[in-house]
Amino acid sequence: MAFSGSFHTFSALTASPSHPNLSSKLATPPYFSVATLGRRPIYPRQGCMVLVRASIDAKPTVLVAEKLGEAGIALLKDFANIDCSYNLTPEELCTKISLCDGLIVRSGTKVTREVFESSAGRLKVVGRAGVGIDNVDLAAATEHGCLVVNAPTANTVAAAEHGIALLTAMARNIAQADASVKAGKWQRSKYVGVSLVGKTLAVMGFGKVGSEVARRAKGLGMHVIAYDPYAPADRARAIGVDLVGFDEAIAAADFISLHMPLTPATAKILNDQTFAKMKKGVRIVNVARGGVIDEEALVRALDAGIVAQAALDVFTEEPPSKDSKLVQHERVTVTPHLGASTMEAQEGVSIEIAEAVVGALRGELAATAVNAPMVPAEVLSELKPFVVLAEKLGRLAVQLVGGGSGVKTVKVTYASGRAPDDLDTRLLRAMITKGLIEPISDVFVNLVNADFTAKQRGLIITEERVILHGSPERPLESIQVHIADVESRFTSAISEAGEIRVEGRIKDGIPHLTKVGPFEVDVSLEGSIILCRQVDQPGMIGSVGSILGEENVNVSFMTVSRIAPTKQAVMTIGVDDQPSKEALKRIGDIPAIEEFVFLKL
Numbered sequence: 001m002a003f004s005g006s007f008h009t010f011s012a013l014t015a016s017p018s019h020p021n022l023s024s025k026l027a028t029p030p031y032f033s034v035a036t037l038g039r040r041p042i043y044p045r046q047g048c049m050v051l052v053r054a055s056i057d058a059k060p061t062v063l064v065a066e067k068l069g070e071a072g073i074a075l076l077k078d079f080a081n082i083d084c085s086y087n088l089t090p091e092e093l094c095t096k097i098s099l100c101d102g103l104i105v106r107s108g109t110k111v112t113r114e115v116f117e118s119s120a121g122r123l124k125v126v127g128r129a130g131v132g133i134d135n136v137d138l139a140a141a142t143e144h145g146c147l148v149v150n151a152p153t154a155n156t157v158a159a160a161e162h163g164i165a166l167l168t169a170m171a172r173n174i175a176q177a178d179a180s181v182k183a184g185k186w187q188r189s190k191y192v193g194v195s196l197v198g199k200t201l202a203v204m205g206f207g208k209v210g211s212e213v214a215r216r217a218k219g220l221g222m223h224v225i226a227y228d229p230y231a232p233a234d235r236a237r238a239i240g241v242d243l244v245g246f247d248e249a250i251a252a253a254d255f256i257s258l259h260m261p262l263t264p265a266t267a268k269i270l271n272d273q274t275f276a277k278m279k280k281g282v283r284i285v286n287v288a289r290g291g292v293i294d295e296e297a298l299v300r301a302l303d304a305g306i307v308a309q310a311a312l313d314v315f316t317e318e319p320p321s322k323d324s325k326l327v328q329h330e331r332v333t334v335t336p337h338l339g340a341s342t343m344e345a346q347e348g349v350s351i352e353i354a355e356a357v358v359g360a361l362r363g364e365l366a367a368t369a370v371n372a373p374m375v376p377a378e379v380l381s382e383l384k385p386f387v388v389l390a391e392k393l394g395r396l397a398v399q400l401v402g403g404g405s406g407v408k409t410v411k412v413t414y415a416s417g418r419a420p421d422d423l424d425t426r427l428l429r430a431m432i433t434k435g436l437i438e439p440i441s442d443v444f445v446n447l448v449n450a451d452f453t454a455k456q457r458g459l460i461i462t463e464e465r466v467i468l469h470g471s472p473e474r475p476l477e478s479i480q481v482h483i484a485d486v487e488s489r490f491t492s493a494i495s496e497a498g499e500i501r502v503e504g505r506i507k508d509g510i511p512h513l514t515k516v517g518p519f520e521v522d523v524s525l526e527g528s529i530i531l532c533r534q535v536d537q538p539g540m541i542g543s544v545g546s547i548l549g550e551e552n553v554n555v556s557f558m559t560v561s562r563i564a565p566t567k568q569a570v571m572t573i574g575v576d577d578q579p580s581k582e583a584l585k586r587i588g589d590i591p592a593i594e595e596f597v598f599l600k601l
C-alpha cells in the first residue's frame with residue numbers, strides 16, 4: 001500500500017474537506033516531544049527510556065485490575081486518578097478501558113486485542129505487575145502505540161523460594177503426608193521420600209529465577225546443570241552450574257525445574273517425546289508457566305512411572321478445572337500460582353510497576369519496556385536535540401511532497417564521526433517516521449509503533465551512515481532526509497539525485513535547517529518556514545519582509561542562498577506566527593518570486 005497524501009492543504013493554510021482534521025493538527029503544537037511533555041520538563045534519570053504520549057491537562061486515570069500492594073497504590077495516587085476494580089469480566093474491562101490512560105494487571109487478566117481496540121487510542125501504558133507478559137497481546141499493544149512495561153525483578157527471589165519449597169516438599173511428600181495426618185492417619189512407611197543431596201537438578205531457563213533456584217539448590221548439595229540457549233556461560237560458571245543441551249539436561253536429571261517464559265518456542269516443551277527421553281523416576285517442578293508442559297502428556301508420564309512426582313504452581317488454564325486429572329493426581333503437589341505471593345515481593349512489585357507506569361505516563365524513563373527499544377539515558381541526553389531535529393526534518397520533507405505523490409521510499413543519512421556501532425539511531429528513525437506520517441494522517445506515532453506504522457503504510461525507511469573524520473565529540477554532524485520517486489510542491493527542494501532532500505544540524509543546541517535540495521540555507525527550526533525561489537535581485541528581502549511586517553508576523557530568521565549573482569536564489573524565512581492566506585498570496589504575487597511554500601513545523 002502506498003503512503004500518500006495531498007499537500008495543497010498546507011499552502012491553503014486551512015483544513016481541506018479531504019483532511020478535516022488538518023487545521024487543528026496544524027494549529028496545535030505536537031504534544032509529544034523528548035524535551036517536554038506538555039509543559040513539564042523531563043529530566044532523565046538512570047536506566048533506559050521510551051516515550052509515550054500523555055494528555056496535557058487532565059490528570060491521567062489508571063485502572064488497577066488486580067490486587068496491588070499498598071505502596072504502589074500510594075505512588076499512583078500522587079499522580080493519577082486510580083480506579084481499583086478487580087474481577088472484571090472481559091466485557092467490563094473493555095468498557096472501562098476507554099476512560100483509562102494506564103492499566104495495571106497481574107497474571108489473572110487477559111489484555112487482549114479487544115482491550116486495545118476498545119480503548120480507542122487513550123490507553124498509553126499497560127503495566128504488568130510481575131514478570132510474565134504472556135497474558136498481554138503485545139502485537140496489538142504495539143500496533144496501538146501502547147507501551148507495555150513489567151516489573152521483572154521484585155518477585156525473583158519469591159519465585160525461586162517457592163520453587164525450592166515445592167522441590168523439597170515434593171521430595172518429602174509434605175503435602176500428601178499433611179493431608180493424611182489431618183485425615184486421622186499415621187502412614188510413616190507410605191511417605192518415605194527421596195534425598196536431594198548429590199542428585200542432579202536440571203534448571204530449564206537460566207534467567208533471574210532459574211539462577212536463584214540453582215544457587216539455592218547448590219546450597220542443598222545438589223549437582224546443578226542448566227539448559228538455556230541464551231544464557232551467558234560465565235554467569236553459569238560463577239554459580240558452579242554447567243550449561244548443557246536440552247536433551248542432555250532432561251536425560252541426566254533426577255529433578256527438572258522449569259524457569260523459561262511461555263513463548264511459541266517453549267509451549268509444551270515437555271511432551272510425550274521429551275518425557276520419553278527422561279530418566280525413569282524423574283521429578284518435575286514448574287513455577288514458570290503451565291503452558292510449557294503438555295499437561296495430558298504429564299499425566300501419561302506419571303501413570304507410566306516415567307515421572308515419579310510433579311510439583312506445579314502454574315497451569316495452562318488458571319484456575320484449572322476441579323476434576324483435572326493432573327491436579328487430582330496422588331503424586332502431584334499443587335499451589336494456586338503463589339510463586340510471587342510473598343508480602344515482600346508484592347510490595348516490591350507494586351512499587352516497581354507503579355514507578356514504571358507513572359514514569360511512562362510522564363514520558364520519562366521506562367527501563368522495563370517490553371515492546372519498545374530502550375535507549376540508555378546517557379545516550380538519550382546526547383541525542384535529545386537530534387531527536388527534535390529528526391522529527392522536524394520528517395515533517396518538513398513530507399510537506400514538500402506534491403501532486404498527490406505516494407511516499408514509498410525514504411532514505412535517512414546520518415553524518416557522524418562515531419563508529420557505526422556507537423550510534424543508536426532507533427529513536428531518530430522513529431521520530432523521522434513520526435514527522436513523516438503525522439502531518440498527513442490521524443495516526444499517532446511514537447517509539448512503540450513507529451516501525452509498525454511505517455510498515456503498515458508501505459513506507460520503507462532505509463538508513464545510511466557517512467563516517468566523518470575528526471573528533472567525534474557529538475554523536476552526529478547532520479541528518480539528511482531524502483524522499484525518492486515523488487514530485488515536490490517546491491521544485492527547488494529536489495536534489496541533484498532527483499529526490500526531495502532536506503538536511504539539518506544542531507547549532508548552539510538548536511535544530512537548524514541547513515540544506516534544501518541543492519541549496520545551502522540556515523534557519524532555526526522553530527515556528528514555521530517560508531521557502532521562496534526567486535530571481536536574485538535587490539529588494540526581495542524588503543518586499544517579503546514588509547508584507548509580513550504589515551501582518552504583524554515576526555520574522556525570526558532569514559537567509560538567502562543563491563546559485564550565482566543575479567541568477568536564482570532561495571530565500572528561507574523563519575516566522576513565529578502563521579501568516580494569513582492573504583499575506584501568503586501577496587508574497588506569491590511578487591513578480592520575481594518563482595515558487596514558494598509555507599511549511600508548518
Ligand SMILES: NC(=O)c1ccc[n+]([C@@H]2O[C@H](COP(=O)([O-])OP(=O)(O)OC[C@H]3O[C@@H](n4cnc5c(N)ncnc54)[C@H](O)[C@@H]3O)[C@@H](O)[C@H]2O)c1
Nearest residue numbers: 132159205206207208209228230259260261287288339340
Ligand atoms: N509462579 C510465579 O508466580 C512466577 C513468578 C515469577 C516468574 N515466573 C515465571 O518464571 C519464568 C522465568 O522468570 P524470570 O524472571 O527468571 O525471567 P527471565 O527472563 O529472567 O528468565 C527466563 C530465561 O528463560 C530463557 N529462555 C528463553 N527461551 C528459552 C528456551 N526456549 N529454552 C530455554 N530457556 C529459554 C531466557 O534466556 C532467560 O534466561 C517466567 O515464565 C515467569 O513468568 C513465575
Ligand SMILES: O=C(O)[C@H](O)COP(=O)(O)O
Nearest residue numbers: 106107129130131132340
Ligand atoms: O510472571 C510472574 O511474575 C508471576 O507469574 C507472578 O504472577 P502474579 O503477578 O499473577 O502473581
